[in-house]
Amino acid sequence: MIDPGLFVERDSAPDSEGKTVALGAMRLEAGSTLPSVRLAYQTWGRFDGENAVLVCHALTGDSNATSWWDRMVGPGRPIDTDRYFVICSNVLGGCQGSTGPSSLAEDDAPYGSRFPIITVGDMVDAQARLLDHLGVNYLAAVAGGSMGGMQALEWTSRYPQRVQRAFVSASAMRHSAMQIAFNEVGRQAVMRDSRWLGGDYLPGEGPDDGLSVARMLGHLTFLSPGAFEAKFARRLQNKLVPDYHLGIEFEVESYLQYQAGKFLKRFDANSQLILTRAIDYYEGPNFSAASAKYGFVSYTSDWIYPTSMSAEAHAEAVATGRASFHREIDLPYGHDAFLLDGELQGEAFRELMTS
Amino acid sequence: MIDPGLFVERDSAPDSEGKTVALGAMRLEAGSTLPSVRLAYQTWGRFDGENAVLVCHALTGDSNATSWWDRMVGPGRPIDTDRYFVICSNVLGGCQGSTGPSSLAEDDAPYGSRFPIITVGDMVDAQARLLDHLGVNYLAAVAGGSMGGMQALEWTSRYPQRVQRAFVSASAMRHSAMQIAFNEVGRQAVMRDSRWLGGDYLPGEGPDDGLSVARMLGHLTFLSPGAFEAKFARRLQNKLVPDYHLGIEFEVESYLQYQAGKFLKRFDANSQLILTRAIDYYEGPNFSAASAKYGFVSYTSDWIYPTSMSAEAHAEAVATGRASFHREIDLPYGHDAFLLDGELQGEAFRELMTS
Numbered sequence: 001m002i003d004p005g006l007f008v009e010r011d012s013a014p015d016s017e018g019k020t021v022a023l024g025a026m027r028l029e030a031g032s033t034l035p036s037v038r039l040a041y042q043t044w045g046r047f048d049g050e051n052a053v054l055v056c057h058a059l060t061g062d063s064n065a066t067s068w069w070d071r072m073v074g075p076g077r078p079i080d081t082d083r084y085f086v087i088c089s090n091v092l093g094g095c096q097g098s099t100g101p102s103s104l105a106e107d108d109a110p111y112g113s114r115f116p117i118i119t120v121g122d123m124v125d126a127q128a129r130l131l132d133h134l135g136v137n138y139l140a141a142v143a144g145g146s147m148g149g150m151q152a153l154e155w156t157s158r159y160p161q162r163v164q165r166a167f168v169s170a171s172a173m174r175h176s177a178m179q180i181a182f183n184e185v186g187r188q189a190v191m192r193d194s195r196w197l198g199g200d201y202l203p204g205e206g207p208d209d210g211l212s213v214a215r216m217l218g219h220l221t222f223l224s225p226g227a228f229e230a231k232f233a234r235r236l237q238n239k240l241v242p243d244y245h246l247g248i249e250f251e252v253e254s255y256l257q258y259q260a261g262k263f264l265k266r267f268d269a270n271s272q273l274i275l276t277r278a279i280d281y282y283e284g285p286n287f288s289a290a291s292a293k294y295g296f297v298s299y300t301s302d303w304i305y306p307t308s309m310s311a312e313a314h315a316e317a318v319a320t321g322r323a324s325f326h327r328e329i330d331l332p333y334g335h336d337a338f339l340l341d342g343e344l345q346g347e348a349f350r351e352l353m354t355s
Numbered sequence: 356m357i358d359p360g361l362f363v364e365r366d367s368a369p370d371s372e373g374k375t376v377a378l379g380a381m382r383l384e385a386g387s388t389l390p391s392v393r394l395a396y397q398t399w400g401r402f403d404g405e406n407a408v409l410v411c412h413a414l415t416g417d418s419n420a421t422s423w424w425d426r427m428v429g430p431g432r433p434i435d436t437d438r439y440f441v442i443c444s445n446v447l448g449g450c451q452g453s454t455g456p457s458s459l460a461e462d463d464a465p466y467g468s469r470f471p472i473i474t475v476g477d478m479v480d481a482q483a484r485l486l487d488h489l490g491v492n493y494l495a496a497v498a499g500g501s502m503g504g505m506q507a508l509e510w511t512s513r514y515p516q517r518v519q520r521a522f523v524s525a526s527a528m529r530h531s532a533m534q535i536a537f538n539e540v541g542r543q544a545v546m547r548d549s550r551w552l553g554g555d556y557l558p559g560e561g562p563d564d565g566l567s568v569a570r571m572l573g574h575l576t577f578l579s580p581g582a583f584e585a586k587f588a589r590r591l592q593n594k595l596v597p598d599y600h601l602g603i604e605f606e607v608e609s610y611l612q613y614q615a616g617k618f619l620k621r622f623d624a625n626s627q628l629i630l631t632r633a634i635d636y637y638e639g640p641n642f643s644a645a646s647a648k649y650g651f652v653s654y655t656s657d658w659i660y661p662t663s664m665s666a667e668a669h670a671e672a673v674a675t676g677r678a679s680f681h682r683e684i685d686l687p688y689g690h691d692a693f694l695l696d697g698e699l700q701g702e703a704f705r706e707l708m709t710s
Contacts, residue, residue: 030599117599177587177607178580184608185571191601192564194549199601209547213568216540225533225661232532234638242636244385244472246546246554246628250635252532253539273601280605281597283589303658306580 003230008222008339018042018063020097023129032116035106039130040097041089044073044081052136053079054127055088056144056151059218059275060267062096063088069145071342078346079143087134091151092126093118093274101199101270111270113199118274120147120282124154128162141353143167145338146305147279153313156292157285165352169297169345170338172309173284173316179304182221183276186214190269199270211269212260219259224301224334228252284313287320294324295352297345299337323355358585363423363577363694373397373418375452378484387471390461394485395452396444399428399436407491408434409482410443411499411506414573414630415622417451418443424500426697433701434498442489446506447481448473448629456554456625466625468554473629475502475637479509483517496708498522500693501660502630505637508668511647512640520707524652524700525693527664528639528671534659537576538631541569545624554625566624567615574614579656579689583607639668642675649679650707652700654692678710 023037042063045051055065055073065073065088066081073079079086090098093115101115131137142152142163149171156166172179193210195201223231232252236242248254294317298310307328314326327348331337338345378392397418400406410420410428420428420443421436428434434441445453448470456470486492497507497518504526511521527534548565550556578586587607591597603609649672653665662683669681682703686692693700 030597117601174589176580177583177589177605178575178578180589180605181571181575181583181607181611184605184611185568185575187601188571188612189544189568192548192568194564209549213540213544213547216536216543217572220533220536220540223533225531228532228536234529234532234535242385246472246542246632249632250532250535250539252536256536256539257543277601 008336018097021130021133023126023133026122026126026129028116029119029121030117034099034116037092037099037126037129038097038103039089039092039099039126041087041130043134044086045084047085047134047136050138050140051084052131052139053084053086054131054139054142054155055079055086056127056142056148057088057091058144058146058148059279060263060272061148062094063090069339071340072346072349077342078349084140085136087131087136089127089130091123091275093123093271093278095268095271096266098126100268101274102203102268110203112201115199115270115274118278120150120154120278121158123151123278124158127151127155128159131162137162139163141165141167143169143349144171145169146171146335147275150279150282153285154282156290156294157287160289160291163292165293165295165355167295167297167349167352168310168313170299170302170305170335172305173313174282175280176309180280182217182304183280186217187273187276189213189217190273196269199273201269206269208264211264211267211272212257214272215260215263216256219256221304222334222336224303224332226301226332227334227336231255284316287317287322290322292322293352293355294322295348296324296326297338297348298326298328299333299335299341300328300330301332302335302337304335325351363691373452376485376488378481378488381477381481381484383471384474384476385472389454389471392447392454392481392484393452393458394444394447394454394481396442396485398489399441400439402440402489402491405493405495406439407486407494408439408441409486409494409497409510410434410441411482411497411503412443412446413499413501413503414634415618415627416503417449418445424694426695427701427704432697433704439495440491442486442491444482444485446478446630448478448626448633450623450626451621453481455623456629457558457623465558467556470554470625470629473633475505475509475633476513478506478633479513482506482510483514486517492517494518496520496522498524498704499526500524501526501690502634505634508640509637511645511649512642515644515646518647520648520650520710522650522652522704522707523665523668525654525657525660525690527660528668529637530635531664535635537572537659538635541572542628542631544568544572545628551624554628556624561624563619566619566622566627567612569627570615570618571611574611576659577689577691579658579687581656581687582689582691586610639671642672642677645677647677648707648710649677650703651679651681652693652703653681653683654688654690654696655683655685656687657690657692659690680706
């Protein structure tokens, strides 16, 4: 049964406890250099030298892991902040405190179109520097869902000597043609908005309409058809008969527009472009260079990161001689299940940590 | 196996043999009146009083059924133009010759925002008047896929005495929340384009960017994930390594933009809005008022009109005492399968016609 009231609250309040660290210049995988990289991050718990867990967020997340992954991260939760030293940073290219396209360049204007294309590997390199800064040489685990799962995978082959375990939920080694296609339609919605200006819009004057469409499209992929049906069915918005116009008629239309409106307040259009590009490029880790143990989780109702993609990653890890397991979890919430499920996903995480 | 070269050619040349008929003023289901309705139509074969088959097109189709449904309609095909008198008209609200938002109103300006909201029932009422004009009182069958299937369903309860059989392929009685949501994102892409102007753009100055995004979104739903993968995988567009920019990198991106560009040349943005609205409103036929026999076809890989929706319609028809069958066809082409499959779908049509 689907609880129609159970939905993800993505728009958490910024956490005042967050810190920012300057990491210097960074040479990027595509060849260019960012002269000055900062990451916003948070930590929870006490570091004992062997208990660090890096949590990596999904496309539009932030460093506030105890908010967006509250079923998984916190005191007594599977990623137990009473036991582990938990680190989470906003990704390079993001807009929640880390260096991204909306950050000010050396001329005090936003990077905009000058922000370089980045890769999942670049995100991971920046995180590695953050760990250097924190004095963390070694991760007991790196964990994440969706785009966060790609970062976890990349950690295992880019820094094999620094990662003991990778927990990869609702993710994929590499995007399928259809996943690239969904991302591209969202990018086109942004880039075809006349206010995008090639990426050089001013703060507060960005391509809000295009970004709204991209976000509504995103929400189509977050839920399963069954979750949409349980939540909205064909109910009209505050009326019993249609008004017969092009405005809001159905509840699901109101929901999409409401979500888009909330998103505009917290997210930058160029970050949407840069981050979706990065995950479309990602080709997966080199399992033969890795030594970590892998735990893959996927959800039966997740149609945008289907469970077959986790099965393939697990199979490739095993074929390359890695220790790995894959748990397919039967929950009806679609891709969002990885944000909603603490219990079964938590069991899988605990299993990984005792292996 | 998926043949990666097998794809739908939607953009057929206009057929010079098409005719247009003036049907007078029409009172619409939502209450308003269109002062003057014309339908563009084509016919094939000879009418013998008992052999008329009405073919109803999908969202962006036209009256040229032997082009867009060439596997199903033509000499020797399942809907055999040597045997049946086949009629196909462009729907009310369309833009391929029938009265729609881009038609000129009585003041010689396009209707634009003045075009009323229409329903699937209104489409059917206009078709009924076309049949009156042609002297066809009685249909041996009405047939269509997707939106065309909804028209076929509606025919059976709106004009039960005029329809002997309904062939309903890759369709649904009523849209789910998720189907409404997909349509709404496409509408928002159009209506948030600054050139939409509330619907009152001039010919050639319409919301091309918004309509492009809506069409790319449509194409996401036409194919199955497997069909996308077979056709494009992760191949780059005319290069071996990425350029690392926001322009076209992957073949699938080029495909989507190419499809959007072709679509702009033949379709009107307001028709996209009006027709998607109509199918979102549709609530299904009153089976207890109907007397037709039903044949439902669905495809295993069609994720936007999933086979369960055809099964439900069939079950409701049977529960109401109607003769009905449902054939689920295992083909990998997604929703487009109904346009590509003459063989198995054709068998189902022939079975319906002999029942």
